[in-house]
Amino acid sequence: MSSSPQPTAIQDLYPEHLAHCYGCGRLNEQGHHIRTFEEDGQTVSEFTPDASHVAVPGFVYGGVIASLIDCHSTATAAAAMAAASGQPLARDTGRPPPRFVTGSLHVDYLRPTPLGETLVVRGKAREIKGRKVVVESTVYAGGVATARGEVVAVLMPDNFGQT
Amino acid sequence: MSSSPQPTAIQDLYPEHLAHCYGCGRLNEQGHHIRTFEEDGQTVSEFTPDASHVAVPGFVYGGVIASLIDCHSTATAAAAMAAASGQPLARDTGRPPPRFVTGSLHVDYLRPTPLGETLVVRGKAREIKGRKVVVESTVYAGGVATARGEVVAVLMPDNFGQT
Numbered sequence: 001m002s003s004s005p006q007p008t009a010i011q012d013l014y015p016e017h018l019a020h021c022y023g024c025g026r027l028n029e030q031g032h033h034i035r036t037f038e039e040d041g042q043t044v045s046e047f048t049p050d051a052s053h054v055a056v057p058g059f060v061y062g063g064v065i066a067s068l069i070d071c072h073s074t075a076t077a078a079a080a081m082a083a084a085s086g087q088p089l090a091r092d093t094g095r096p097p098p099r100f101v102t103g104s105l106h107v108d109y110l111r112p113t114p115l116g117e118t119l120v121v122r123g124k125a126r127e128i129k130g131r132k133v134v135v136e137s138t139v140y141a142g143g144v145a146t147a148r149g150e151v152v153a154v155l156m157p158d159n160f161g162q163t
Numbered sequence: 164m165s166s167s168p169q170p171t172a173i174q175d176l177y178p179e180h181l182a183h184c185y186g187c188g189r190l191n192e193q194g195h196h197i198r199t200f201e202e203d204g205q206t207v208s209e210f211t212p213d214a215s216h217v218a219v220p221g222f223v224y225g226g227v228i229a230s231l232i233d234c235h236s237t238a239t240a241a242a243a244m245a246a247a248s249g250q251p252l253a254r255d256t257g258r259p260p261p262r263f264v265t266g267s268l269h270v271d272y273l274r275p276t277p278l279g280e281t282l283v284v285r286g287k288a289r290e291i292k293g294r295k296v297v298v299e300s301t302v303y304a305g306g307v308a309t310a311r312g313e314v315v316a317v318l319m320p321d322n323f324g325q326t
Contacts, residue, residue, distance in 0.1 A: 022216050022224040030215035053185050054191035055264070056323065061185040062265045063233050067226030101218070102225045108270045112323065160219065160275065
């Protein structure tokens with residue numbers, strides 16, 4: 001039986017030792033497995049919250065929405081920095097995309113996000129300043145914007161966590 | 164066998180239909196069960212991340228830190244609003260504390276948060292403006308501040324989610 005090849009998410013290109021993130025790491029068995037794709041000059045992630053990801057019954061927990069914006073934004077930053085340096089985002093190039101950490105995260109909750117739908121996040125890098133990328137994202141449920149995020153993503157230092 | 168009574172967390176006082184939050188709901192079996200206490204004019208929460216709550220190996224995922232700040236802050240807002248109206252925060256008063264939702268969440272990640280420690284969040288309501296409470300919080304790991312948060316918490320409308 002054959003199947004069509006799966007599209008490659010930005011997170012699929014993170015090297016193994018940086019692929020354990022609870023939000024988006026493909027190697028984290030308990031995590032959310034958020035996956036982000038480039039599409040028409042934007043980035044897009046889709047995520048379907050579990051029944052347990054509730055704020056009050058019927059609505060999605062804000063911490064899960066913040067997580068979605070967080071990982072979507074660091075992936076968007078990686079794609080933007082790769083593009084700015086002419087690096088192709090593809091498998092088997094021998095050069096993984098740059099990996100970002102979150103310097104700051106801001107989320108405006110515009111309205112309650114209904115549970116039971118696949119959420120779509122659309123984002124864009126607004127600015128690259130040295131090692132920082134500012135990313136703006138919007139979360140949609142059933143086509144309606146329910147949260148808006150701004151993340152300052154910072155290129156992960158080689159000695160991350162050692163100081 | 165008798166045991167000393169457990170201290171009452173602010174979240175223990177939320178009514179049952181508002182106690183399902185993934186971050187802090189006592190009735191959410193899969194959730195984080197964040198619990199917040201009043202202490203010396205501040206609020207304090209303690210939370211020990213799971214081994215899976217990782218950003219890169221050895222460090223806590225930013226989305227979990229955002230969740231901790233989120234639920235800590237809505238509880239702090241509840242306590243502040245209750246105090247402002249002279250309402251005691253105690254069991255069996257017949258009057259649960261007001262319940263807040265998050266209008267906006269801002270987190271500055273000051274340094275990587277090491278995994279394997281119990282994190283402590285300390286917060287304070289900075290301002291009450293009508294239905295809104297602005298809460299500032301700091302997350303500590305081993306006594307070192309690793310993240311700072313500001314949340315604008317909004318009194319939950321009676322018709323929450325109906326519009």
